[in-house]
Amino acid sequence: MSEADLVLFLEASVRLGVPLALAAMGEAITERSGVINIGLEGSLIAGALGGALAALAFGSAEAGVLGGAAAGVLAALVFAAFAVGLGTDQIITGTAVTLGGLGFTGAVYQARFGATGTALTLPTLAPLPIPGLADIPWLGSALFAQAPTAYLAYLLAPALWYFLFRTEWGLELRAVGENPDAAQAAGVRVRRVRVLATLFGGALAGIAGAHLALAHAGTFAENMSAGRGFIAIAVVALGRWNPPLVLLAALLFGAASALQFLLQAVGVDLPYQLFLAFPYLLTLAALAGWLGRTRAPAALALPWPRRG
């Protein structure tokens, strides 16, 4: 295995990890409020299509990122309206939003671009090497010659940690996820907090979707989210609902996917799918409590107010 192979592997790990990191950090905030948004996949695919449409309309990839965020929020709003507003079951509602999102985006894509067969070409989110940092051997190009969305993920990790554990809003958010009755008694508006946390998660998932369309593929394809919304939910658990750890967990999942390139390059003929399973084993270990004491928010997935 050459040094170049390894550098390529690290680069691919980060590139594949970034959309997971964005979606998972958003979902971590959502889950800290007691809402598990299984509809994250819907926000992701909506973000990919919204990103593609906005990038086309304005001729700029940056506008595409904003469009992706908006589309992600829209999908999350549908979920929040039912799951938080009406107190419907979060798992079933989320599944509906995911299936609806995949179907709806496919239909819009067909209607707008038809089955012409010619691939849609979009303005791309080009890598933006950071002068100085990108020249660090090995890790420099992997970490600091990425699309701008990667830098957003790096910045969000500590910012969201600070928000959760050091600010009053963060305290209220965590209280809502642990014991909404107590939060309400303390004067916190539980539903509002949950809706905002869900929309925030939708926005980041939308940006992750836009990243898929604009930084990875340079085009939109039906079902291109390919289950990343669900993977992100696993990433949140592995990252213990703590944004910096969630970022690391996402990069680990990214590395597992990137392993296929490395293995091809060095000519190992083990099926790479085996390695894809590895981070899930870690996630199960994390959920079982073998990797530390942090538990899921106590009120996760429970509709509020409870029905007596």
Place this chain on the structure above:
Amino acid sequence: MTRVLARLSGVVRRFGSVEALAGADLEVLEGEVHAVLGENGAGKTTLLGILGGILRPNEGTVEIDGTPVTLSSPGDAWARGVGLVHQHFMLVPALSVLENLALGRRSTPGRLSRTHAHVRSDASRLMERTGLDVPLDVRVESLSVGQKQRVEILRALLRDPRILVLDEPTAALAPAEVASLFALLRDLAAEGRAVVLVAHKIDEVLAVADRVTVLRRGRTTLTELRASVDATSLVRAIVGGEAADRVSVWSPGQATAPRRARGQEVAALVDARARDASGRVGVDGVSLAVGRGEILGIAGVDGNGQRELALLLAGRLTPDTGSARIPDGVGFIPQDRTLEGLIGEFDLTENVALALHADARFGGRSLLRWRDIRTEADRVRVRFGIVAPGIDTRGGALSGGNQQRLVVGRELLVATDLLVAENPTRGLDVSATAFVHGELRQVTDAVTGPGVVLISSDLDEVLALSDRVLVLSRGRVHEIAEGVRTREGVGALMLGGADAVA
């Protein structure tokens, strides 16, 4: 002339078709300790919820400082100086004490700022002034019940309320803790605040209150100065004239003697140790034996291993080390009837079936004989006087006292050898408490009856019912010799462990 801080008049509140309050009145004066009494379901908690901004009345008015107000959230009530301390603690277990205290205390400019620092200094100052001492940096889930309550009171006091409302604050406290809580409430009233508290025990009310209001079936039946009431007149107002004669008035601190030699041994622990759910040692080397036809009382402050001891004796937990000999016919009355005692969505029959499902007479572990179970459930309903339209009524639709009658009746069905009762009268009113006590005494009347283990943080209850008394403190038991079975002797042991008793 004393100022009226709050006045609730003609308050009606319905939950679906049930009228929890049917025209209740409450007047709160500056500088008084005002006790609110009533049976379960009389509407006490609902009334306090309305004053605390949690519930809105369907009819009637709420005045604060002489102005009619609409309190649509707890925040509203706080803004007007009303602080509510809930019966079921409204704390977030996974957060630290400090974080719980900071919750909802919004620093006005810049909500994205660190607030813990000033909350810490405020809290420390308040703890010094009131003597309410709690460690600030531990998670609430690791605190004892008494400590959690201190956190609740601290949190309310941090907002400097003019009216402090406490819903059953003494339910889980040791006698010395009750005494210091009452001293604190008197101090707060002396500062010119008003203190409103719901209490069940009449002797406590008589000890602390300046005025008393009694609710019965959603209406105010009495508001009097402490000086013009006594235990008998309060009981009469609480349960209504016709029922008053059937209820014996509690005589605190009175201990009974063993009725006779206990019967054949039915259950035993030998040097048993068990951990609690979070892995801490709960029961730390306990040896004891239970005989037929006796009530073995286990006194102690909650959180000293009571939960694990109850689970061990009921056969729900196996000891980590040591041994447990538990008979087959065990009944278990868990302390939280809504969480563990019954399933709210199940009807009476299904709730009775929960205890009988493994019993061969009703089908054992295969197909259940529902017809027999229905007959049995109806027998329980009639024999234990459960007020419900029928056995198809949902468990959750029963009042607290009737839920407990159901749980006690059901467990007595299976308790042929041993009955483990964990705080069986917590939160129950006078007549439901008398019912449970009567059943426990009656079932142990004969030397062939089951043995009863009564684990309770209510010392008076333990002393009044038990043939023998043990104190559970920090996971170990201490036997109380008959001569020192006094409130003071046992109380000191509950708080201080073995060294406290000379």
